[in-house]
Amino acid sequence: MIADFLQFEFLRNTLYTGLLIGLIAPLLGCFIVVRRLSLIADALSHVTLAGIAFGLLLEKKLATPVISPFYAGLGFSVLASLLIEKLRNMFRNFQEIAIPIILSGGVGLSVIFISLANGFTTDLFSYLFGSVSAVSSEDLRVIVIISVIVLLVIGVLYKQLLVLSFDEEHARVSGLHAKAIHFIFMLLVALVIAASIRIVGVLLVSALMTIPVAAAIRLAKGFKQAMVLAIIFGETSVIVGLFSGYYFEIPPGGTIVVVSILILLLSFIVQKLLLANKRKTAFEKGVS
Amino acid sequence: MTSILQIDTINFSYEQKAALREVSLQVKKGDFLGLIGPNGGGKTTLIKLALGMLQPNKGSIELFGQSISSFKDWNKVSFVSQKANAFNKGFPATVFEVVAMGLTPKIGYFRRFSAKHRAAVKQAVAQVDMSEYLHENISSLSGGQQQRVFIARALVSQPELIILDEPTVGIDHANVKGFYELLQRLNEEKGLTLVMITHDLAGIAQYASKLVYLDQQVQYEGSPEQFSLPESDLHVLRGIHA
Numbered sequence: 460m461i462a463d464f465l466q467f468e469f470l471r472n473t474l475y476t477g478l479l480i481g482l483i484a485p486l487l488g489c490f491i492v493v494r495r496l497s498l499i500a501d502a503l504s505h506v507t508l509a510g511i512a513f514g515l516l517l518e519k520k521l522a523t524p525v526i527s528p529f530y531a532g533l534g535f536s537v538l539a540s541l542l543i544e545k546l547r548n549m550f551r552n553f554q555e556i557a558i559p560i561i562l563s564g565g566v567g568l569s570v571i572f573i574s575l576a577n578g579f580t581t582d583l584f585s586y587l588f589g590s591v592s593a594v595s596s597e598d599l600r601v602i603v604i605i606s607v608i609v610l611l612v613i614g615v616l617y618k619q620l621l622v623l624s625f626d627e628e629h630a631r632v633s634g635l636h637a638k639a640i641h642f643i644f645m646l647l648v649a650l651v652i653a654a655s656i657r658i659v660g661v662l663l664v665s666a667l668m669t670i671p672v673a674a675a676i677r678l679a680k681g682f683k684q685a686m687v688l689a690i691i692f693g694e695t696s697v698i699v700g701l702f703s704g705y706y707f708e709i710p711p712g713g714t715i716v717v718v719s720i721l722i723l724l725l726s727f728i729v730q731k732l733l734l735a736n737k738r739k740t741a742f743e744k745g746v747s
Numbered sequence: 748m749t750s751i752l753q754i755d756t757i758n759f760s761y762e763q764k765a766a767l768r769e770v771s772l773q774v775k776k777g778d779f780l781g782l783i784g785p786n787g788g789g790k791t792t793l794i795k796l797a798l799g800m801l802q803p804n805k806g807s808i809e810l811f812g813q814s815i816s817s818f819k820d821w822n823k824v825s826f827v828s829q830k831a832n833a834f835n836k837g838f839p840a841t842v843f844e845v846v847a848m849g850l851t852p853k854i855g856y857f858r859r860f861s862a863k864h865r866a867a868v869k870q871a872v873a874q875v876d877m878s879e880y881l882h883e884n885i886s887s888l889s890g891g892q893q894q895r896v897f898i899a900r901a902l903v904s905q906p907e908l909i910i911l912d913e914p915t916v917g918i919d920h921a922n923v924k925g926f927y928e929l930l931q932r933l934n935e936e937k938g939l940t941l942v943m944i945t946h947d948l949a950g951i952a953q954y955a956s957k958l959v960y961l962d963q964q965v966q967y968e969g970s971p972e973q974f975s976l977p978e979s980d981l982h983v984l985r986g987i988h989a
Binding site for chain 2: 493495615616618619621622624625626628629631632633634635675676679680681682683684685
């Protein structure tokens with residue numbers, strides 16, 4: 460099975476893409492989770508679906524590819540990230556309202572585009588749940604570029620993002636460019652969602668950004684440790700999920716998410732064991 | 748003595764509601780100033796003005812002899828906000844990571860966190876007697892210990908002035924005393940200038956070198972020993988603190 464992934468180009472593309480998003484999705488996810496923006500990732504992924512449906516509609520109606528569904532999804536995702544910020548500023552006291560507005564707007568537009576095209580077939584299905592055979596060499600190239608951008612920006616802005624995530628007021632008083640940093644961060648989220656969709660699919664992309672992080676923060680003491688664990692859990696979920704998806708002929712989005720949930724359950728058990736061990740050691744210290 | 752903060756006859760109002768009227772105040776190098784007053788008296792507003800987060804409608808503010816509008820030397824000032832203790836309690840950050848955040852503005856975007864910065868963090872943590880918790884998760888500490896960590900975060904950039912907005916809220920009585928003693932030590936031994944908003948009149952009166960009672964206007968400015976207010980105003984203060 461592993462040989463297949465190395466032998467066939469389309470499977471190789473899938474494997475490389477999987478490894479890249481297994482790195483960048485949980486990396487960004489760490490900031491998303493601690494900043495309580497998990498649902499924004501979900502909203503953006505649904506708008507990406509609208510973009511993909513728009514791209515597929517154009518392809519079907521015009522019979523020539525004007526803009527690939529991948530780029531259309533990417534464009535919609537970036538635009539939606541700007542719109543969310545606009546809405547969050549307009550509804551300062553009800554910032555979370557931006558999420559249902561954008562999410563339902565994305566689904567609404569998707570329904571309209573899909574209906575106008577009289578429905579799509581397997582293509583849309585693979586965008587919804589991911590596919591092991593959907594990554595072209597062109598897709599891989601774009602995903603490599605997105606990954607490099609994400610790693611560079613996080614490398615430069617790590618300290619500032621951490622301050623912003625931990626204590627927004629302190630960040631502002633310290634003279635950090637909080638608004639600009641948040642804006643760049645939202646653009647990165649939009650890019651990572653678009654990059655991840657080929658493998659995990661629209662409906663499950665936010666899971667790869669949040670579930671490995673949820674498991675990591677149960678076990679980590681510090682933020683860097685949480686990031687390393689989240690990436691290990693993310694990569695494990697992607698690799699096991701991809702291979703099992705291929706073996707059982709199931710869209711990999713499903714298997715990747717199930718593996719990451721199993722890791723999360725395992726983290727609960729490990730955390731309980733660690734806690735029990737800590738209590739036992741403290742008790743023994745107290746007795747002696 | 749050198750003036751650190753000079754506030755000169757400022758007015759400030761939120762839309763139509765006046766918050767501060769003709770307020771003047773001077774903080775000199777080495778002062779430990781306690782800023783007290785009832786809720787809505789304008790204490791936090793005054794601090795926000797002093798930090799350049801708000802602009803006065805009238806009057807002038809100078810930090811370290813420079814007008815606040817052109818002041819750039821923010822490394823000299825640290826702020827421990829009222830909300831510092833209200834951070835997300837599940838946040839995965841060690842004491843080291845939280846204190847290191849205090850160096851972020853100084854390091855900037857493109858410089859790396861070096862061995863020199865690491866040593867500065869360890870030193871700041873040692874100053875607040877929290878070295879043994881350096882690699883512990885901040886959420887696992889008590890309220891008093893967490894507040895010490897936030898003081899270390901304020902100290903790490905070696906400021907000359909630290910402004911604290913109600914730092915003792917949510918800390919049990921036994922730890923509050925230790926916290927005041929820590930601030931007094933920093934003030935006396937390191938010559939650090941402190942401005943602290945509080946409702947804890949009894950506590951601050953014991954440790955501060957100067958007391959200001961603010962209720963939209965400065966009602967009292969002087970030594971804590973000589974401070975007294977009419978019974979009605981003290982009732983207001985006690986009511987808030989209860």
